[in-house]
Structures are given as C-alpha cells and as structure tokens.
Amino acid sequence: MCWSELPDVLLEEVYSKLTYKQRYYCSMVCRHWYDLFYSSKVWEHFVLGERTLTRRRMRPYRNSYMYTLSQYKAKMCLDRVGEFFKKITIKPISDYYNLYAFMTVLSAFLEFYEEYPMPLLHGFHFNFGCENRGFSGITVHGTGGKILEELKRLLGNMKNLEELTLNQLLLDKKEAPGLLESVLENCAETLKVLEIVNCTKGSYPMFYAGMFMSLQKLIISPQHLSSDVIAMLASTSLTDIHIVQDRHTDGVAPINSQTWFEVKQMSPRLQVRLEARGGTREEILFQPRAPVTSIVYDSPYLKMTPDAVMMITDHYRKTLRLYAQKGLPRTHGSRSFHERCDGLVLMLVRQCPELRVLIIRERISSMTLLLVASQAKKLQKLYVRQNAVLKKTDWPKTLEWSDEYYADLKKKSQSYELLQKEISRCMGYPWKLLTDKEFEKLKI
Template sequence: MCLSAVGKNFRKLTFEPMLNFFNLYEFMNMVSWYSENSDKKAENIQKGIGGKINTLKFTFPCNMTTRDDTERIRLFGTGGKLLAALKRLMNNLKNLRRLELIDLMLDPKEAQYLLDEVCQNCYENLKYLCVINTTRVQYTLLHIGVFINLQVLIVSPQNLGDDNIELLCYTNLKHLHILQNRYTPNDVNIKPVSPQSWKKCRQINRVLRVHLQLESMKEKPLIWQKGAPVKTVLYNSPHIGANINQLVMSIELYKNTLQIYGHLNVPRFWSPKSFFNRIDSSLILLLRECPYISTLIVTERISTATVLLLAFTGQNLRYLHIRGNAVIIRNDWPKNNEWSEEFYSWLKVNCKSYKLVEQEVSQILGYQWHFLTDKEFKNLNINLHVP
C-alpha cells in the first residue's frame, strides 16, 4: 500500500545490509513489477512508480560472509535469485544518474553480465558509478568504460585492468577513485594497471584525477598505481599509520601530481616519542618534494615545531588538519644550515605553546586555524574533488 501511494515520488533507493533476504528480494521485484506494468490500463496499477528514481545504492552484507567458509557458501548460494532481482530492478530504472553496488563479491561469470542492462539504458545518463568489490578475485569490469558522460567512478583495484583503463580514456571521466575497503581481499594477488596504460590514459584524458583510498579496520597494503595521475593518497584506518616507506613511495610515484595526503581516524597503535623514530622529518620531506600538496592530514605524534615547519614548507598548502591530542610541545629539530638565526629564533619562540602555534599557522595560511579535537578529527570530511 505504501509503495502504490508514494512510490511515484521516489527519487532515491538505498538498500543497506540486511539479514532478511526474502523481504529485500520481494521489494525489488515489486518495484520492478510496477514499472514493467505501468503502461497497462488496469485500474489497480498505479502509474509512474519508480519512474523518477535517479539514484540506486545496494550494499551486500559482506560481514556475514566472513564468519566461516560454510556461511559464505550458504549466502552465495542464495545470491543467485537476489542478483537476478537486482538486475531486473536496474533494467527498469531508465533514468539512473547515480549507481552504487557495494561488496557484491560475485563470481566472474556473474560479474560479466552485471551491468548489461544499465549500459543499454543509461550509457548517456549515468554520472556517478560506484562498484566496490564486485568480485573477490581479479577480474576486469569492461562495462565501466561504456558510460560516456561519467564524471565520478569508484572501483576496487581487482576490477581494474589495462582494457577498461583504455576505455575510460575516451570518456569524460574526471575522478577515478581506486578504493580498498575492509573486504577487499589480502590473500589474492592483485595486479595494478600497467604504467604504459596509465601513460596513454594521461595523454588522452588530461583532466582525469586518480584518488587512492584505503579504508580498513586492520592493517593492509595499499595497491600502488605506477604512472597514474594520482591526486590523492588517503588512508582511513585506526591501525595504519604513516611510515617512511609509504611517504617515499608517494614522492617517487606522484611528486608532480599529488595534492592530498593523509591518515584519517584516531590511531590505536603505539606511536614513538623519540624525534628520530617519529614521522616529523618524513612529513617535511613530503612537502618539499611534492610542491602541489594543498591538503595534509596528520593523526600521529609530532611536535609543535614540526607543525610550524609544515605550514612554512608547504608551497601550496591550504588545508592542514592536525589532531591536537597527538601534538607535543617541543622543539627537537637541530638547526639546519639553510635556516637563518632569525628563522630559528622564530621557531624556538613560537613552538612553546599551542596558542602561539595556532596564531602563527593562521597567519601563514591566511585564515583562523586551530588544532582539531578527536571528535572534530573523526568527523573530518575531505572534499577530494576540489580543483
């Protein structure tokens, strides 16, 4: 009754992870049935249900699949009809502009036909596509290169390959997010796209920007994309901290394109107190070698002197997000031969309190700047699409 009363006004459908697959299956089929029979002249059929839907988000409850192998087999066994209902629903939503399919973990044979109907109906309309963990194993999703007016694409590294990158070259894609989440497998050998394909892509689509993102509750390695026009390297995990290897890799691969680097979330790991074991000098190196960095996010222990040096060193630094509880009041930097006595005196004087640091950084950046509380840091929202 509710669907027939208000269904014609729906603009967005969101299916969050749920345990009751039967209700999910029945609801999707019901929306599809109304859409398929909207042209029939029966009195009991409401017209226009689902016709205005432009956004569909479907997230499979992958947390259920990690309990044990038996549970996973049972769930994937029941996924056949659920997948068919999802494909039927997508076929009936002719005006989709935004589509998100998250953690489906399909067999490659099923993934091969997943977006057939969407490609046929929405290859010109779709602007935003998110397909995270479509398969568990490495499988190149060719369909993602068909949508000629796509602006934003979010995809997992195991579903990228040379073939679909070549297709994406000839679209209007502006932002490619290569995202690894907590369910992206660690036990599968995921091959990055070849540098040759990235080089060709950069030559054809000069506006494309790549964002490497890793979201996980546990430690896992980032899949680096050599030769890609990477604008962002962003970690979101309480158990992954910055280290010299990550920073050096970012410098070596993306020194001329990197604009955003950082670690979100409050760390749950031990952070060294000694200056020589901390990441202070590595962060300064990052800003020196990557002159286009405009946003830096720091969650680990650094000193007040380092905060001042970060603000001073970043040539194009605009947004400096630092978790205040991790900052210690200290000047543990030895005098650099490149520093004048006046500069070193300024550093020593202004690193003695948080208030002085905030005043000096505000003056350098040109707006009222402050250290972030843990609550503010957790709620931090970084706009990766800023030009």
C-alpha cells in the same frame, strides 16, 4: 515562534531528519502536518535499513522475536510516496530474506504501471551485507542465486539513473557477466557516477564501465581494472577515477606505467584518487606514473610509512594535491621522534610542491607543524588533532637556520596559542587545532 507557526520549508527539513515511524506519528497531529507528510522533499532519499518496513513476529519453537519485511507496508509505502523518491539506498542487511522480499516488491512496482512510476529517481545505491557475525566469528558471504537474479531484474526496470552503486557483491567470476547489461540498455546516456567495489572475489575487468557515454566519476576496486579497461575509460568523458580497496579486496598487480602514460596523453583532464577504507590493514596499491591527485587513508589501522612516502614522492610529485588520514587511529603512536611521522610529513611537503590539503591524525610535534606551514607554499588547508600534537622541539638546528630563527621556533613550539597564531599567519586564515569529534566529522 511555536511549532504551528513554522514555515513549511523548515517543517519539511525536520520531517526529512525523522525516522519513517516518527514521520507517521507527526502526520497525525493536524491536517497541515498530514499534508506535509506527503511532500516531495520529505521523501527524496529513501533508506532501507535492518528494520525498515518490518513487523515483529514470534520465532517458532523459540522464546524470542524476529523482524520480517511486511510486504503490505512496502507496497503501501511505494504506492503513496514512491513517486517522490530521488535516491534509494539499501544498507547492508543481515537478513537476506528481507532484502530479497523488498527487491521483489520494488521490481513488481516498477513493472506494474505502463508509465514509469518513479520519474524522479536518479540514484540507486546497493550495499550487500557480506559479513555475518556468529559464535564462530565473522563469516563472509558473497551474493548470487535468487538475490542476484532479483538484483538484475531490478536494475533492468530502473530508467534514467545518474548514480549507481553496487558494493560487496563478491560474485564468482562465472556469475559476473550480465550484471551491468540491463543498466547499459536503460542508462547508457544518463549515468554520471558509477561505484563498483568488490563485485567479484577475484580479478575481473569491468569493461562495461567504459561504455557509459556520460560517465564523469568512477569509483572502482583495483581487481576490476586492467590495461584495456583503463584505455576504454580514457576515451570517454570521465574525469575522476577513485581506486578503492578495503579488507575484502583481493591482492592484484597494479596497471603498468606505460598504460598510465598513454592514458595521460589521451585524457589530460583525468584525475585519480587512491583510497584505503573499511578497516583494511593492507597498504594502498600504488599505480606507477598514474595521474594521482589524491591519496586518502580511511582505515584506522594504517600509518604513514617510509616506503609509501617514497612511492608517492617518486610517482606523484607533480600531481599530488591532497593527502588525508581520516578518522581516529587504532594503532600505537610512539612519542619518540625517530618512530613518529614528523620526518615523513616534512619530506612529503617538500617533495610535492602542488600539495593543497594535508590531513594528519598521527602523533606529530608542534615544531614540525611550524616547519610544514612555513615551507609548504601552496598549502591551503591543514587539519591536525590537538590530542596528537606534542609540544616538542626535537628537530636539531641546521646550518640554514639562524640562532634567532631557531630560538623563535622553540618558543612558539611550547604553546598551543602561539602555535595556532603563527600557523594562522602562514596560512592566511584563522587556524586552530581540532578536537577528536571535529576531526572525525571532516569531509573530503
């Protein structure tokens, strides 16, 4: 089968994987490909990157080029295919002028027509580029001023959103009021997923998050929570709260345990995920007695520590279902048994009987994996890097183990093939160790 014989469904899928410039070049091949260029499926997700819709210009007084947003390209893009957008994502952009110019064009486009020009739009994801790299190092900027005004104007023009993301704005406390007011007016009954991470530099409770009647999932940083906010959220239809922290999150105190106890009584279906991401070196801020079902480490600098495991087993023993370390580590992994995480992993599995998914990236022995697979009765998924597995039998024999059982453990710990075969038998499905590339692609 040649390209001219491919069905439209496959061609639309190919188009959606191409850059915007490549799509334009493909549309010039033939009339059929030109028609596919304007297919609604091709333009479902619009992503604004560093050089999207820009043109190259010579810098004045410098022998170099700069890329500035072409308002003509932006207007043409919105006029031709803007009605097909279902989701708009704005990635972190270092050139704040280009960001401001695009938001201005998009706001004007939404205001120009009497009828709403983007009836399919249900998702808007705004990630502010707060970090700039220069000769003096990394400089962190918060938004505000004209960009904040234009963002509020843009949010006020969007209707019937179901997903909204506002990340890394790092506003001053005096600038934060009114940020979500316009969204509340147009999307109070439709918004289902809200993500607000580091909207302010310090502690600032986001009470507006509890006013969206259809909200099902909230991703929020700990400085935007308080006892009153948690109580408001418990009275809504919310079922998932992800408390996320990164290297820009300011240190705050956790919500008191009495509040979480009352929340569990008011909303028994509520589930909480604690997550550290974005290269932070700070331990997760644990919420005492919260209904935590998932704990995710998505920072390469964090390791499993005795204090963290003790907190988990003390507060989330009956609720924890997922423990994950995503990505590859950037910390030293000792080969010594007493400095590795083997004992902590086994303690976590024994003390948390409801654990369903376990993802470990640190160095661990093959014998520990055999013990985990045999003792975790409800464990359904186990993911481990092959490069992190040591073929060692450093566990001493206990009184509970017979000589035959201990000899069998030692034998199966010396071979990856026997290890995978035994864990497959315990898990009930074909199980294997993952390469680093496979481990990095894991999605939770």
